[in-house]
Amino acid sequence: MGRILATRLLRLGATLFAVTFLSFIMTSLLPGDPVNAILGVDAPRDQETVDRIRDELGLDKPLPVRYVNWLGSAVQGDLGESYINRGQTVWGDTIVQRLPVTAQLAFMAIIIAVILAVPIGVLGAYRQGRWEDQTTSAGVQVALSVPNFITGIFLIWLFAVKLKWLPASNWNRISDKGLIANLETAILPSTALALTQMAIFSRLVRSDMIATLQENFVLSAKAKGLSDRYVLFRHALRPSSLSLATIVGINFGALLGGTVVIETLFAIPGLGFRLINAINQRDILVIQGITVFVAVAYVLINTIVDLLYTVLDPRIRKG
Amino acid sequence: MTVVGSDTERLTRADNAEPLLVVKDLKTHFKIDAGIVKAVDGVSFELERGKTLGIVGESGSGKTVLSRSVMRLNIASNVINTGSIRYDGVELIDKSSKQMQKLWGVEMAMVFQDPMTSLNPVVRVGRQLTEHLRYHLGVGKAESRANAIELLRSVKIPEPESRIDNYPHEMSGGMRQRVCIAIALACGPKMLFADEPTTALDVTVQHQILNLLATQQQDRFMTMIMVTHDLGVVAGRTDEIAVMYAGKVVEKAPTPSLFADMRHPYTQALLWSIPKVSQPKHTRLSAIAGRPPDLINPPSGCSFSPRCPYAQDKCREEEPPLVAASTPGHEFACWYPVGSPENQEAYDRNLAAGVAVTLAAEGRITATEELTSDIIAADLINDVIDISNDEVGN
Ligand SMILES: Nc1ncnc2c1ncn2[C@@H]1O[C@H](COP(=O)(O)OP(=O)(O)OP(=O)(O)O)[C@@H](O)[C@H]1O
Ligand code: SF4
Ligand SMILES: [Mg+2]
Numbered sequence: 231m232g233r234i235l236a237t238r239l240l241r242l243g244a245t246l247f248a249v250t251f252l253s254f255i256m257t258s259l260l261p262g263d264p265v266n267a268i269l270g271v272d273a274p275r276d277q278e279t280v281d282r283i284r285d286e287l288g289l290d291k292p293l294p295v296r297y298v299n300w301l302g303s304a305v306q307g308d309l310g311e312s313y314i315n316r317g318q319t320v321w322g323d324t325i326v327q328r329l330p331v332t333a334q335l336a337f338m339a340i341i342i343a344v345i346l347a348v349p350i351g352v353l354g355a356y357r358q359g360r361w362e363d364q365t366t367s368a369g370v371q372v373a374l375s376v377p378n379f380i381t382g383i384f385l386i387w388l389f390a391v392k393l394k395w396l397p398a399s400n401w402n403r404i405s406d407k408g409l410i411a412n413l414e415t416a417i418l419p420s421t422a423l424a425l426t427q428m429a430i431f432s433r434l435v436r437s438d439m440i441a442t443l444q445e446n447f448v449l450s451a452k453a454k455g456l457s458d459r460y461v462l463f464r465h466a467l468r469p470s471s472l473s474l475a476t477i478v479g480i481n482f483g484a485l486l487g488g489t490v491v492i493e494t495l496f497a498i499p500g501l502g503f504r505l506i507n508a509i510n511q512r513d514i515l516v517i518q519g520i521t522v523f524v525a526v527a528y529v530l531i532n533t534i535v536d537l538l539y540t541v542l543d544p545r546i547r548k549g
Numbered sequence: 550m551t552v553v554g555s556d557t558e559r560l561t562r563a564d565n566a567e568p569l570l571v572v573k574d575l576k577t578h579f580k581i582d583a584g585i586v587k588a589v590d591g592v593s594f595e596l597e598r599g600k601t602l603g604i605v606g607e608s609g610s611g612k613t614v615l616s617r618s619v620m621r622l623n624i625a626s627n628v629i630n631t632g633s634i635r636y637d638g639v640e641l642i643d644k645s646s647k648q649m650q651k652l653w654g655v656e657m658a659m660v661f662q663d664p665m666t667s668l669n670p671v672v673r674v675g676r677q678l679t680e681h682l683r684y685h686l687g688v689g690k691a692e693s694r695a696n697a698i699e700l701l702r703s704v705k706i707p708e709p710e711s712r713i714d715n716y717p718h719e720m721s722g723g724m725r726q727r728v729c730i731a732i733a734l735a736c737g738p739k740m741l742f743a744d745e746p747t748t749a750l751d752v753t754v755q756h757q758i759l760n761l762l763a764t765q766q767q768d769r770f771m772t773m774i775m776v777t778h779d780l781g782v783v784a785g786r787t788d789e790i791a792v793m794y795a796g797k798v799v800e801k802a803p804t805p806s807l808f809a810d811m812r813h814p815y816t817q818a819l820l821w822s823i824p825k826v827s828q829p830k831h832t833r834l835s836a837i838a839g840r841p842p843d844l845i846n847p848p849s850g851c852s853f854s855p856r857c858p859y860a861q862d863k864c865r866e867e868e869p870p871l872v873a874a875s876t877p878g879h880e881f882a883c884w885y886p887v888g889s890p891e892n893q894e895a896y897d898r899n900l901a902a903g904v905a906v907t908l909a910a911e912g913r914i915t916a917t918e919e920l921t922s923d924i925i926a927a928d929l930i931n932d933v934i935d936i937s938n939d940e941v942g943n
Contacts, residue, residue: 359626445666446661446663446666446667447666447667447668447669447670449622449661449667450659450661450667450668450729450732451669452622452653453620453622453653453654453658453659453661454653454654454658454680454681454684454732455649455650455651455652455653455654455655455681455684455685455736456650456654456680456681456684457650457684458646460680460684464672464680465669465672468671468672469669469670469671542671543670543671544670544671544716544718545670545671545716545718
C-alpha cells in the first residue's frame, strides 16, 4: 500500500510539473505585448518607462527562469498581481474570490446531469431497442449537438423573458443574499451546462448497463424474484458506473475551465468571466494564474477519482 | 431455520394427486439473424413432489435453456415459448415476468452453472444471501443477518459470522457454489433447479457439493431438477433421468430402468463417455465422435443419425417418436433401439458397408463386445453409492 501511494504521488508530482510548465509557456506565448496593454497602445512612451516595466514584470529574463521564479512564489500562494488593476492579487483577490462561483456552477451542472442521466441511461438499457430507448436516445442526441450557450439563450428566453420566473443574468452570492436567491441565479446557467454533460453521461450509463445486464449475476438476481427496479438499481447500476465515475471527475475538472461562455452569457463573476477579461487585456499573470490553477485542479480531481474507483469496485481494493 | 412452510405442511400437501410439475410439449425457440434456434423442441415430463429428475446431455443439447424455460426465466422479445408448464396446478407458460417474480426464489429457485459469475462481485455475500428473503417475506435487517449466518452454516461454510461480510472474490469456487446453494434455499423453495452445479469445480469439491444438495433436498422435502452432462453424476442421485439431444428428450426412464436397459444409442454413447478415474478430466465430451447438430437446420429424420453407428436410411428420413419400453415410465425415440435384434442387424449392415464410424471406429464397440452397458452401470452405481455413504457418514 505504501509503495502504491508513493508511486502515485510521484506520478502526480510529474504531472503537476508538466501541467504548470506547459500552461505557463503557452500563456507567455500569447500574441501582443503586455507592456502595450499596461501603457495603452496610443500612449506616448519612452524607452526608459518600457524598460522599467519590463524589468518589473521580469519580462527580460529567459522563459525557464521566469517559470522557476513564478513557481517559487506560486507554491507559497503568491501568483502575482494583475498588471491592469494594480494591487489586485491573482490568488487572493481573483481565484479565491471567484472559484466558489465557478465551482458551484460546475458542481450543480454535474449533479443535475447525473440525476437526469442515470435514470435515462438505465431506462435505455432496460428497454433497449424499444420506443422508450429510441425516444431517449434521440433526445440525448439532440442534447449532445446543441452548444450550451444556445441552451442558455433558450432557457433565458423561456424562464426569464416569457415566464418571468427567474432572473436573466447576474449572480447572488450566498453570503450576501442567502441560498434561495443564490440558487435563483445559479439554476439556469448550471442547467445550460448540464445538458451536454447529461447526454454524455447517459450514453455511458446506457452502454455499460447493457453490458452488465448480460452478466450471469443479473440473471441470478432476477431468479430470486427481486423486482426489475431492484435488480437494475441495486445490482446492475454499481458495476455499470465505473466509466461514469471517471467521466464525472474528468468533466468536473474540465467544467472549471469550461464555463467561460456561460459565465459571459449570464454575466456571472466566476473564473471564466475573469479569464476572458484578462485575455482581452493581455493581463498575463491573471491568465497564467487562472489557467494553471484550472489545470492543477483538473489533475487533482482525476487523482481523487482514481481513488474513488476502489470504493465502487471492491476487487480493485487489493491491487 | 426460520423459513416459510413447515415440513408437516409440505408433507400433507405432498399427498395431492397431481405431480408438482407437469411439462407438455415445451418449445423454446430463439429468433436470431441466422434463423430460428430450436434450443428446446417439444419436451414433456412430469415430476412428483420430493423426487429428483436428472437432465443429461452433451454441451449445447439445450439443458440450460430447458431448465430456464421451465422456470420462465427465458422471457425476451426474441424468444418464443410454447407448450404447457403446470406447476402446482398453475399454468406458467402465459405468465409474465412480473407474475413470475412472486414464484421465483420463493416457490422455485436455481443454482446456476458457474458460481464464479453468478454472484454479484460488488455486493457483499450477506446481502446477496438474504435480500430476497427481505423482499419477499419482509424479514427485518437484524433478523436477516442472523438468517444469513444460519444459511451459511447450513451449507457448511466455516466461520459464517465473518464470511457474510466477504465479497465473492474473497471466496474459493467451492465456497461460492455453497453460497449460491444457500441463496437458492433461503426462502425455502419447493422446487430446486441445479444447472450443472459442479461442472466448474474441482473433482474433490464436486462430491461435497452434490452431497450437500442431496441432504438439503431430503431435509427440506424439495423437488429437484439436476442438470448435467455427466451420467455418472445423476446415476446415484436421481429418481428419473431424461436424456436430451438437440433440444429433444430422446430417452427417459426411472434411473434404475435406464441403467438396466438403456435403449437409445445416444444414451449408450453418453454412458461410454463417463470419465474413468484413470482418464484426464476433459476426455468426457470428446468421447462421442462427431459434432452436436445445427439447431437452426437440424438433420432430417433422427437428429442423432449423422453420429449414430446404427443409422439406416429410415433414420435419415423419418423422425422416431418417443415410444414406451417394457418397464413402466421408460420411453425412448429410436428406430433401432439398443439391445434389439434390429439394432444388431443395423450395426452389422453398417459394418459390412464400411460406414460404422464413430463409436465403432474408436474401438469402443466390436461385434463381440462382451461388456454390456448394464455391467458398467451397475459398477457405476455402486461406486457412487459408496462415495456418498462415505461422505454423508462424517
Ligand atoms: N439467447 C439465446 N439466443 C440464441 N441461441 C441460444 C440462446 N441461449 C441458448 N442458445 C442456444 O441454445 C442451445 C442450447 O444451449 P444450452 O445452453 O441450453 O446448452 P446446454 O445443454 O446447457 O450446454 P452446456 O453443457 O454447455 O451448458 C445452444 O446451441 C445455444 O447456442
Ligand atoms: S438408430 Fe436411427 S433412430 Fe436410432 S438413434 Fe440411431 S439414427 Fe436415430
Ligand atoms: Mg448449460
